[in-house]
Amino acid sequence: MSNSKNRQFLIAARPEGLVKESDFKYVETPMPEPGEGEFLIHQEIVAVEPALRGQMENRANYAAPLQIGDVMRALGVGTVIESNNPDYKVGQRVQGLFGFQDYLVSDGKGMVSRIPDGVAGEAALYVFGGTGFTAYYGMAEVGKPTPGCNVLVSGAAGAVGSLAGQIAKILGAGKVVGIAGSDEKCRWLTEELGFDAAINYKTEDVAARVKELFPKGLDIYYDNVGGEILDIALANLAMNARVVICGGISRYNKSGPIEGPKNYFNLVYSRATMTGFIIVDHVHRYKEWTEIMGKWIADGKLKYRIDMLDGFENLPKGLIRLFTGDNIGKQLIRIA
Numbered sequence: 031m032s033n034s035k036n037r038q039f040l041i042a043a044r045p046e047g048l049v050k051e052s053d054f055k056y057v058e059t060p061m062p063e064p065g066e067g068e069f070l071i072h073q074e075i076v077a078v079e080p081a082l083r084g085q086m087e088n089r090a091n092y093a094a095p096l097q098i099g100d101v102m103r104a105l106g107v108g109t110v111i112e113s114n115n116p117d118y119k120v121g122q123r124v125q126g127l128f129g130f131q132d133y134l135v136s137d138g139k140g141m142v143s144r145i146p147d148g149v150a151g152e153a154a155l156y157v158f159g160g161t162g163f164t165a166y167y168g169m170a171e172v173g174k175p176t177p178g179c180n181v182l183v184s185g186a187a188g189a190v191g192s193l194a195g196q197i198a199k200i201l202g203a204g205k206v207v208g209i210a211g212s213d214e215k216c217r218w219l220t221e222e223l224g225f226d227a228a229i230n231y232k233t234e235d236v237a238a239r240v241k242e243l244f245p246k247g248l249d250i251y252y253d254n255v256g257g258e259i260l261d262i263a264l265a266n267l268a269m270n271a272r273v274v275i276c277g278g279i280s281r282y283n284k285s286g287p288i289e290g291p292k293n294y295f296n297l298v299y300s301r302a303t304m305t306g307f308i309i310v311d312h313v314h315r316y317k318e319w320t321e322i323m324g325k326w327i328a329d330g331k332l333k334y335r336i337d338m339l340d341g342f343e344n345l346p347k348g349l350i351r352l353f354t355g356d357n358i359g360k361q362l363i364r365i366a
């Protein structure tokens with residue numbers, strides 16, 4: 031076993047503009063060996079998310095920046111294959127910040143936890159993990175849908191957006207409209223997920239469509255993209271609207287000063303709020319939300335889609351797909 035190599039992708043360069051395959055360096059290192067109190071994890075599935083690009087830059091935000099030569103950071107799931115730790119026996123399925131690599135050693139402290147029995151690895155990385163709970167918390171507790179309310183979601187065919195729109199419906203929203211970047215994505219939202227309408231922002235006049243679909247304005251705008259689409263939403267707020275700032279992917283590849291929203295002053299006229307959040311502040315509530323969302327999934331009310339890429343070599347590509355819009359639902363990469 032100790033002859034096996036450990037494939038890794040290291041950070042080779044700080045990304046400029048769109049993150050590129052050449053920002054990563056592929057290396058093979060010896061498989062690590064667990065010391066006293068440690069165990070060896072074989073990683074099977076890796077999850078990518080847009081925020082990882084920001085962590086490749088030398089900017090401190092809520093997560094420490096990565097350095098050139100570091101193993102690329104990412105959440106993943108795997109199995110304990112050797113153990114000197116009685117709390118993590120061989121065969122235990124685990125999840126954590128495992129990075130772009132096959133194997134790693136852990137002492138059980140920090141970002142590693144057991145995957146509950148009955149939960150598939152894919153689900154642990156999506157609906158029953160930070161991505162799924164971002165959709166739940168952002169919509170249910172920041173957006174606060176009221177019966178019959180009007181809801182617009184951007185990035186709607188992505189991992190967070192596709193859940194956020196469905197959660198609004200489950201909680202009693204009236205009209206829920208999604209904005210996404212292809213006709214295929216728009217059809218998926220309306221034909222399979224129960225969105226009332228969808229707008230293809232690449233081919234349609236988003237401002238005109240939002241006005242037409244929401245003549246009385248938006249009660250909730252759930253923002254994953256920022257930029258021009260956020261500005262359009264701000265121009266269409268109903269009284270006491272809630273603008274949920276979950277993400278701003280349209281800015282993630284930009285360098286230099288970024289223009290702020292021109293229409294922010296409508297928050298005043300509409301007595302509206304605009305609230306940002308980071309889901310890692312709410313980890314202590316994951317168990318509670320697993321129960322709520324687990325019931326919706328079991329009842330067929332909440333659907334989720336995994337976009338699985340196969341092959342270790344595709345790890346950088348998986349991250350890039352989030353910015354080219356190639357993913358539908360949650361982007362994961364199976365490496366073993």
Ligand SMILES: NC(=O)c1ccc[n+]([C@@H]2O[C@H](COP(=O)([O-])OP(=O)(O)OC[C@H]3O[C@@H](n4cnc5c(N)ncnc54)[C@H](OP(=O)(O)O)[C@@H]3O)[C@@H](O)[C@H]2O)c1
Pocket residue numbers: 078079080081160161164185186187188189190191209210211212215254255275276277278279280281307308309310351352353354355356357358359360361
């Ligand atoms: N606040 C938090 O705690 C938290 C936690 C997790 C995620 N987030 C944020 O939530 C957002 C969604 O994350 P996710 O993991 O669910 O990713 P995702 O939506 O599955 O993937 C990103 C999607 O964004 C769209 N996109 C890419 N570039 C765009 C642009 N310039 N303008 C508009 N849309 C663009 C693409 O779809 P199209 O084809 O539609 O363009 C792409 O599929 C991200 O902004 C992320 O940073 C926040």
